[in-house]
Amino acid sequence: MENTFQNPLLDHLGADPWVWKDKDVYYFMVTRRTKIELWKSTTLSGIAQGDHKTIWTAPEKGINCANIWAPEIHKINDVWYVYFTANDGEGGDQTRKVFVLENTSDPFTGEWREKGFVNTDHPGLDGTVFEHQHKWYFIYAGYGNFPDYGSALYISEMENPWTLKGAEVLLSKPEFDWEKQGGMAINEGPVLLKRNNQLFMIYSASTTWSDDYCLGMLTASMELDLLNPHSWAKSDQPVFKKSEENQVFAPGHNGFTQSPDGTEDWIIYHAISESDGGAQKRSTRIQKFTWNADGSPNFGIPVATEIPIAVPSGE
Template sequence: MTLTTNKTFRNPIMESGADPWMYRHTDGCYYYMVTCGDRLDLFRSITMSGVAGARKTTVWLPPQEGPGCCDLWAPEIHFLGEKWYIYFTASDGSGDAGRKIYVLENENDDPTQGEWNEKGAIKTALPGLDGTVLQHDGKLYFMYAGYGNYPDYGSAIYAVAMDNPWTVSGPEVLLTKPEYDWEKQGGMAINEGPCFLIRYGKVFLIYSASTTWSDDYGLGMLTSDADSDLLDPASWTKSDHPVFVKCVENGVYAPGHNSFTQSPDGTEDWIVYHAIPTSEGGMENRQPRMQKFGWTAQGEPDFGKPVSTETDCPLPAGE
């Protein structure tokens, strides 16, 4: 990331990294994670634009072999019930069939301190990745991208209730599977990376579609009334078009696997995502980026176009 003046910045916010997760906490700090593959690193920053230069703590090293030893992907940090939790994908080295979502817990006020204890793997019905949690209306939900023996797609997004931050209960329900051409680019049909916005009486489930190495990796959206049964697939309406896609004129390809946060003063909504700076540039060249977004007159998120690396972006309000 480049600070061009004391009031602007340019993307990317880090030179490399995939699946960026940025969480704004009540202590005034931003907690930030990206996929590292062989470990979990946690950044603690007082600003959004400064996460790359912030203090980094390696909070977890996997076992050398066995369950959870390999391919640590898509870490997310959450604060639930006065404790910190990290959800991350890992495998036993056997590929997709051995991929699960694991949970760590920390009781310290500062998650870069204290001890992270493994609570084990979420007992999902299917192997999968990109696990996340939604705390809403006094209930806790788990969502993930599950792999099944599907003839026409690779992964779909499932939801299930939680008894606590590491235990699911009840049947899993399918919320979205690849149906449209824009969800089937790059050689596989994929729905993955679920995350949430709650606003104006609605819950928006934003997910990533197509393969992460494809230029056409982008974001789709499901919408539900905030007071509806979020475990009833009929409660959700799926957009028939993507809501955030590549921008050739700005030199941004494969934007996706995002998180959401707010500016330090709480007045602005921001999307944090990864993208590739060249066409067919490969997943190893994914870079974390962030930009402010707005809302339509109908109360839906309007993410606009991915901004160029040559664009001077105003710093988040309150920095």
């Protein structure tokens, strides 16, 4: 009988999941609010049962003492970095910044050092990075004194893994009704997916506690200038959204990885198992996705928690 697993991988306390595959090891992170924890596993379906440790704890006071959200581990030129959101516990969205940790050794045994915060134009959250044509880019959800929306996506080229250079460019702001559910108009949680000579910027829309939290998508061709907002085409419909039939609500804040043998593409995301369940009930889930004839990703429908799913190929 084929090996299977069921979602969620991490129930409750499973918000803002991120996974990074390095050779035959998966590294996994979720929001822990007062600290940053790191898991590692040789299987994707078993990441929540893998070894884990705390790699950083918030100070008692200061600019990064509270609301430690959405950590992401990345490997840049053989050096490890973690990007995470934090604030001072008092100023709300207007004091949120994206902070960076660096580890020049092994993620589990090496020392993590603080590199400060990324010099963004706006207060913000959900910072992520990607490489394209030998350049590194930073994208985040920026807050400002915007009359019509809460946060929007900005991109900038990077001078080094914790410093931006040049101007920030607004890539996406909430425009459609499905980006404005739950009491705020939100674009957040950007992540880059590169395939089929195209770049796909997947992001989360609406408020994370809303049933209608979902994923939107921007698309750009490989050869275009990524700092030109006209290079990106925005989908007018969500590319991944709730399934009332499957009792999966508020699917979003995702990452991407591949199966151990590299033959399958998987999305990792959080969702809520009941309508109006609230952000405190977000849980980590994964499922395989495919590709459309035009080369764009097809994430399908969020899988119900009681449905057995075949483990990723190579496990």
